[in-house]
Amino acid sequence: MAKEFSYLNMKREYSYIGKSLKRTDILDKVTGRGKFAADLKFSNMLYGKLIRSTEAHARIIKIDTSEAEKLPGVRAIITAKDVPSIKYGLSPARYDENIFCIDKVRYYGDKIGAICAVDEETLYKALKLIKVEYEVLPAVFTPAEAAKPDAPQIFEEYPGNINTEIHLEFGDVEKAKQEAYYIRTDRLQGQRTLHGFIEPHCSIAYWEGKRVTIHSAHQSAHYLQHHIARIFDMKEGDVRVVLPYIGGGFGGKVDISGLDIAAVALSKITGQPVKMFYDLEEVWYNGRARHGMDMKYTTGVTKEGKILFVENETILDGGAYTGLGVASAYYAGALLTVLYDFDNYRFDAYRYVTNLPPCGAQRGHGQPHPRYAFESHLDHIAEDLGMDPIEIRLINARKANTVTPNGYEVKSYYLKEANEMARDASGWKDKKGKLPVGRGIGVGNGGFVTGAGYCMYRTDLPHSVAMIKIYDDGTHAIVYTNAVDIGQGSDTVLTQMAAQAMGYPYEDITICTRDTDLSTLDFGAYASRQTLMAGWAVKRAGEDVKRKILAQAAEMLKVKEDGGYRFGKLTPEELDCEEGIVFVKQEPAVNITFAEVARAYFVKHGVLIGRGYYHPGKLGGTHKGAAVGTSPAYSSATQVAEVEVDMETGLTKVVGTWDVHDSGFVVNPQLLHGQVHGAFSMGIGETIWEKVVFDEKGKVLNGNFAEYRLPTALDMPYVESLVLDTFEPNGPWGVKEVGEGATTPTLGCVANAVYDAIGVRISELPLTPEKIWRALKEKEAKEKGGK
Amino acid sequence: MAEFVVGEDGIKRYLVSITVNGIKYTKVVKANSLLVNFLREDLNLTGTKRACEQGDCGACTVLLDGKPVNSCMVLTVSVDGREVTTVEGLASNDKLDILQEKFIEHSAPQCGFCAPGILMSAKALLMKNPNPTEYEVREAIAGNLCRCTGYVHYVEAILDAAAASQERKDGKNG
Structure with missing residues (x-):
């Protein structure tokens, strides 16, 4: 048997990683300059909200929008009949959500339609004028109620209200039971919670010809682009997603929200930018939090x-x-x-x-x-x-x-x-x-x-790609990746990785992210993936740049003819680059700046670009x-x-954590x-x-x-x-x-x-x-x- | 009380004069205009965030005559003739406030949505109490909710800012 390899205590020192360097976005965040979705304004912009169900389970008999339409300042009201009837979701096997409810609503707060108006005040007034007539159906609010034989069926496709059923066994449990010295059973319950980010969702869309641009508080530019294209039967290339700073996500901004879809639909109809937003209570109705x-x-x-x-x-x-x-x-x-x-x-x-x-x-x-x-x-x-x-x-x-x-x-x-x-x-x-x-x-x-x-939908796309562009004169680098910084600091970590991979100063790098037109594919912020997956793509892009720099430098550097460590022409393998200086490994006094080399490269070949790619391959x-x-x-x-714990009142105070x-x-x-x-x-x-x-x-x-x-x-x-x-x-x-x-x-x-x-x-x-x-x-x- | 006119729509509009970050603005606002919306929409000062709209989260905290308030709970009309400071007013001529410097050093904000509110609450604290205890810092920002940070780096940064400004003052005196 091979000796077991230990990955413990391998302490290593680097120039730019393993260090608490300053966040790339920190100045924006302490000065109020940083723009979140709700901070964006476009000329002629309309304000929109979803029309929500006030019944938990009911057939929609009639939606009367006539009074609301008469209110001056209301620009458009849409319901299921105005949008594609396609179903969407995040798990392809269970696309079960309509843009707006077609025949019935399935929870209090379900999406019935959307409305936009010239300002928020008109919008709220108009919402109150919309009348929905329901035929109320019996509802179920717990799995126990849902599991009863005579329980109302919420979806035709989920008989018995069972949405997902899993039965897995590994090894031989029955045999192990015979061998056990002690067996114990416990049953515990975890409650439904909420992500609790402070920034409510907001999404702004506008059309330019056949292309639509969406600015959204979202955790993944790619999935938003993919699903909007799918829902509206568009080419992915005709959907541009730009994510501003995101005020926390924790999983609650991964789903394609009704806001994103309604903003696209309403801005198409009105020809104006439409800003859709939740007030805080609607974040609870949007849900998507812990089961x-x-x-x-x-x-x-x-x-x-x-x-x-x-x-x-x-x-x-x-x-x-x-x-x-x-x-x-x-x-x-x-x-x-x-x-x-x-x-x-x-x-x-x-x-x-x-x-x-x-x-x-x-x-x-x-x-x-x-x-x-x-x-x-x-x-x-x-x-x-x-x-x-x-x-x-x-x-x-x-x-x-x-x-x-x-x-x-x-x-x-x-x-x-x-x-x-x-x-x-x-x-x-x-x-x-x-x-x-x-x-x-x-x-x-x-x-x-x-x-x-695996990607959430079936595809052979890599999970992350990255690109690094060096400025013409070599004095600045731009890292491109659509990894999404939702506050965790991925922009900073990936910039540190780019600096390390290229051997180029951290403070001379800007990261260009969260824009499907300007940056490069990454699946986004979920499943704790970005440091590893986008990290690989950025590292490889940086190493690609470095390879080109070293090859160019090998043509420019000459070892000393008297007393140098060897005679003749240098090869790239003999060089390294750290902190913006390219040097001969055996004779570091022979060196040149990265910027000079990059400029020479640009003069000879045009733009200096590094590319990186990551796919996890087949896993266990x-x-x-x-x-x-x-x-x-x-x-x-x-x-x-x-x-x-206060034994009188039952109040718990956590006093220390490690x-x-x-x-x-x-x-x-x-x-x-x-x-x-x-x-x-x-x-x-x-x-x-x-x-x-x-x-x-x-x-x-x-x-x-x-x-x-x-x-x-x-x-x-x-x-x-x-x-x-x-x-x-x-x-x-x-x-x-x-x-x-x-x-x-x-x-x-x-x-x-x-x-x-x-x-x-x-x-x-x-x-x-x-x-x-x-x-x-x-x-x-x-x-x-x-x- | 400020002067008002009643428009064709029957809504009262008031003429107000409010000093924001040292600049005096004279504007006509609706009776129901909230300070948070006045700052964000009328003055385009979007550093002040709007989130819960009912005084729970503190993201919209600004200083009103030096005291921290939830600007979502303040009618613009009531601020007529008074002084408001927002996060945009903390730095002077690109010289950051000591709190901003320390927030950077301690990497205090993560998503940063609550940061302007916490900065303003902390600013109000240090103006009133330049040498606060950790408990006093926690108390001062207890009305500012943050889901990302557990407040750990925020509290450290505010205490550090207090210590640093004390040192600077002592240095000057000595």
Whole structure:
């Protein structure tokens, strides 16, 4: 057997990567200069809004727009009859959404039409004049209601309201059951949450001849372009997508929103630019956020705590349409096998459609709830066996250079080391079991794919291409890539990578992104893919430039004739370029500036361009659904949280958090830590407060930031973000993801800390003061009764 | 109260005079005009963001006579004769405010949508309390929601800005 290769502690030094260089967009963001979609104005621009359903499930009998049309300033009102009847979505097998509802509405807030007017005030007045007559149908609001034999059918194509059904088995679960020393079952529920970005969606479209331009708050220029072209039967080349700065996404700006489609349709009809926008409550109706999940885990272990098998049954509340929901359902089960090393695994899942806003992807896509459930379950198993929670994780953590039972190839993977580091940093040994009542410490593990192995639709396109152009006189470089910076800092990271690959100063590079006309294909910001995938494309483009520079320099440089290291003509292989200086490796005193060489190249050949390309190729996994979860690389992470619970009121305060990330080589540590801080903030909110609540008609009850509570600066605890020095062979310079993986352990570690503090498991998120208070009262009553 | 006229449409319009970032603007605004829209639409100062429109998120925070307010909750008419500072008014002649410098150094914003509001809340704090504790910083920006950052780098940057301006002041005095 070959000696196992370790990707740990390969510390390397570079000029431009591995350093917290200044963000490329930072000046725009601290001066208010940076333009977000809603900040854009075009002359003669109209303002538009969607017309939304006020019933959860109903046939549309009549839409009366006559009064609204009479209002001065109203320019156009459109409904299903005015737009193509084509269905769209994100998962090709489940394109189930119409531009506007054709016969019936499927949730309160569903899209019935769109309207545009000369200003916002007229627009809101006109909306109130539109009358929709419905024949109300019975509605279902939970998977349990949807699953009843006599439940109303929401879609013809989903009998029994089952949108996605998954049955997978790897290894032999029944046999493992016979061998298990101890078997335990736990059932836990995760709630429906919201991304919680502050910038509501906004989309502006205008036509020039046969071409349409869309400026949208969106996470992927490519998918928006692809789907708009498909929906309107246009050539992709006739659709230009330009993305301004994006005010956060977290998965909520991946779907093609009704705004994008309506802006294109309305601007075509009116011949004027149309700005479509959501007010904040509509963001809740747009949905596409985390599914509510009901998760049952049965796990068998040996006496020593080694996992022999896991059975996982998950039910997802999908809401009205699919969007990315098929992937969410597969993700709910796909990555447990990456985290822990066991052979026998059964995963059954049902995603039901209900008459609520559709669910989709939210940071950690499909993962945070299952991680919460399994990490809670694993803590109970450890407790039952008399083991320390971290001990059972160390025994079961997957190792590098292994293959999961569902066929995913894992190269670098240092979850065990992450657990050890988090244990030591958090003072675990001095705290676990030793804290006073009301104070607790908990651990959670997680991780994520570094990019999805496949495009969302079937295609042979590369996942990312990049181009670098050097200015005529060599004094500046432009990096082209349509990787989308939604705040995570991809523009900065990719510029650092370009600088490193070319050996060219970071401060002399500008990145040109988020424009399908001006820049080059990348699938965009989702599945934590850009640092690795766009990173490869940019690295290769930079190396292409460098190759041309070195070849040109070889013709220009001459070694000293007296006492030089050798005589004769230089070859490019003898040269290198760093920080804008091309030099002879064996005799660095012989050098020339990159700019001089670039200018000479331009005079001789014309524009100096480097090109880069990335396709992950065929990846592991052959079962149905293997495309969800297979990836070139997997991150892993351990988080520890310490909480204080007020035993009188049930209020939880998180007082300390520690994250150790196995993220591969870190291009920009400051940005990585920022991702971890934000992940804790979102995860803490989701564990303690956040839940989307509806009334009995399916109307959102807390569609605002007063009643849907995001953590504030006063809620955030001490955060320590630590990094393992690892190297991923499938990533450029060894990189892996951090953005989504960091969200996946948080819910579990905070929930485990609350359990440690109060001694009762609350099996449903969020862990509100009311639930904790009730659980404590019940525990007290039980203890009294037992005496 | 400012003078008003009633147009053909029956809507009251007021003549207001408002100083924004040191420049006095005299404009006619509708009675229902909100300060956030006045800044963004009438003056094209889009650095001030509009998001929740009900005073929850703080993205539209500006200084009104030196005090932080949610500009989505302020009628433009009520600001007649007063002074407003927006994020565009923080830097003078391209010289950044110390808070902006420290936001850059600490890489405080991520998506940056909440950054102008946080800058203005922090500015108001430091004007009133040049040497705040960490708790006071957190309290001052607790009305500014951010989903990206967990506020960690923001809090560090504001504390650092306070320390740096104290040092500069001490240096000058000494």
